[in-house]
Amino acid sequence: MSSDVPLYDAAVIGGGLAGCAVLRALTLGGLRCVLLERGADLLSGASKGNSAILHTGFDAPPGSLELRLMQAGRADYLAIRERMNLPLLETDAVLAAWSEQELQRLPVIADQAHRNGVDGVRPLARDEIFAKAPHLGPDVAGALLVPGEHLIDPWSAPHAYALQAVLNGAAILRRAEVRGARREAGGWTLDTAAGPVRAGLVVNCAGNFGDRVEALHRDSPFTIKPRKGQFVVFDKTARRFLSTIVLPVPNERTKGVVVTPTIFGNVLVGPTAEEQEEREIGTVDRAALEALIGAAGRIVPALRDEPVTATYAGIRPATQFKDFVIEALPAERWIVAGGIRSTGLTAALGIGQHVAALVAEHFVGLKPLNDPAWPRMPNLAEHLPRDHQRPGRGDLVCLCEYVTADEIEAALAGPLPAGDLGGLKRRTRAMMGRCQGFNCQARVCAMAEGRLLEAPEMPHAA
Numbered sequence: 001m002s003s004d005v006p007l008y009d010a011a012v013i014g015g016g017l018a019g020c021a022v023l024r025a026l027t028l029g030g031l032r033c034v035l036l037e038r039g040a041d042l043l044s045g046a047s048k049g050n051s052a053i054l055h056t057g058f059d060a061p062p063g064s065l066e067l068r069l070m071q072a073g074r075a076d077y078l079a080i081r082e083r084m085n086l087p088l089l090e091t092d093a094v095l096a097a098w099s100e101q102e103l104q105r106l107p108v109i110a111d112q113a114h115r116n117g118v119d120g121v122r123p124l125a126r127d128e129i130f131a132k133a134p135h136l137g138p139d140v141a142g143a144l145l146v147p148g149e150h151l152i153d154p155w156s157a158p159h160a161y162a163l164q165a166v167l168n169g170a171a172i173l174r175r176a177e178v179r180g181a182r183r184e185a186g187g188w189t190l191d192t193a194a195g196p197v198r199a200g201l202v203v204n205c206a207g208n209f210g211d212r213v214e215a216l217h218r219d220s221p222f223t224i225k226p227r228k229g230q231f232v233v234f235d236k237t238a239r240r241f242l243s244t245i246v247l248p249v250p251n252e253r254t255k256g257v258v259v260t261p262t263i264f265g266n267v268l269v270g271p272t273a274e275e276q277e278e279r280e281i282g283t284v285d286r287a288a289l290e291a292l293i294g295a296a297g298r299i300v301p302a303l304r305d306e307p308v309t310a311t312y313a314g315i316r317p318a319t320q321f322k323d324f325v326i327e328a329l330p331a332e333r334w335i336v337a338g339g340i341r342s343t344g345l346t347a348a349l350g351i352g353q354h355v356a357a358l359v360a361e362h363f364v365g366l367k368p369l370n371d372p373a374w375p376r377m378p379n380l381a382e383h384l385p386r387d388h389q390r391p392g393r394g395d396l397v398c399l400c401e402y403v404t405a406d407e408i409e410a411a412l413a414g415p416l417p418a419g420d421l422g423g424l425k426r427r428t429r430a431m432m433g434r435c436q437g438f439n440c441q442a443r444v445c446a447m448a449e450g451r452l453l454e455a456p457e458m459p460h461a462a
């Protein structure tokens with residue numbers, strides 16, 4: 001391979017939550033890294049849609065890697081968030097039982113929370129339930145308080161991780177699907193849609209394509225079993241009926257249908273948990289949406305009269321295993337982080353730490369950067385001051401979400417510009433409000449014209 005093929009210490013495959021956090025951790029550990037993303041922008045796969053909850057791990061299997069990394073990731077998020085201007089809405093959760101059978105499960109869940117080191121999970125008396133969730137359905141049979149279950153912005157967090165990596169020297173190549181991997185002395189040459197890339201070490205964080213990327217070099221130790229989750233977003237008028245997350249009694253397969261405020265001021269209900277073959281296309285269907293709206297109305301009856309703003313579906317990269325599959329293959333110079341399901345939002349920074357520890361143990365010593373650069377992200381949360389509220393921030397383009405022309409310009413520029421309209425929405429919330437872009441989309445598209453990513457981003461020669 002010619003020497004003008006760029007050479008990195010590590011190549012991270014996949015620009016979702018795990019990939020962004022791993023890129024950050026390895027870059028801050030002093031490695032020269034590249035992230036290879038198949039989509040036109042980061043977070044365009046499994047990490048595109050989730051319930052945006054920063055979990056405590058109260059119901060995770062005791063002793064699991066998922067639990068350990070959720071708790072490490074949560075602690076790290078809380079430690080760095082102010083420095084990055086990442087929001088947190090401290091709502092706690094009420095885990096509600098709706099039948100005698102579910103009621104019997106509550107002591108078991110409280111005991112599991114205790115074993116998982118989550119303090120303060122306790123039964124609520126009936127008056128305490130309605131003090132915490134005044135609009136909860138009167139049929140509730142009982143509930144646990146789960147302190148510490150909070151809400152975050154599911155997009156500004158991973159963008160912050162990726163941006164910090166870029167500011168400290170990492171490269172990100174989008175529209176750079178990895179199609180082949182060739183083992184060579186000292187590492188790998190990856191055949192990507194953006195051309196060949198060499199790396200001393202590969203980290204597979206490819207989400208819903210994790211098993212296919214694994215199959216580029218061996219029989220994959222897991223099979224992705226895509227699990228769709230449909231959601232309904234109620235209008236911001238619904239927010240007054242809910243100030244805490246309402247969780248159902250979970251089962252082995254899913255945490256179940258949650259009714260939750262969002263950090264952006266809406267109310268969300270979902271997800272469903274539907275097995276499907278398709279890895280990319282998450283369609284919504286009327287029957288499931290009506291069932292979700294019906295469930296929301298039973299849990300919080302006032303929602304029956306509230307308008308719906310949007311619907312969406314995310315696809316979880318579930319596997320035949322409940323736990324995450326994170327493994328280092330020292331002889332192969334390869335690490336895989338697979339089966340990172342819904343709890344990946346909480347666990348991401350923990351996954352970054354864990355992969356960095358595996359790298360240090362098996363591959364190369366890390367030399368943490370001295371005085372790394374720290375980005376500050378635009379705040380899009382409803383409960384904190386927005387940039388547009390400052391004088392001189394330009395005219396409003398998206399009237400529903402109060403997004404200014406300056407904010408859209410900023411998202412189209414800089415070291416991590418939006419690659420497509422989805423990326424622009426996730427960075428600004430333009431077109432995500434109650435009109436869903438009816439009023440602003442033409443103007444947003446005009447601003448973005450010629451500036452989105454039509455072709456692969458090419459690596460710089462080494």
Ligand SMILES: O=P(O)(O)OC[C@H](O)CO
Binds near residue numbers: 253
């Ligand atoms: O159904 P689960 O268990 O994948 O969890 C979905 C929740 O929305 C996680 O935040």
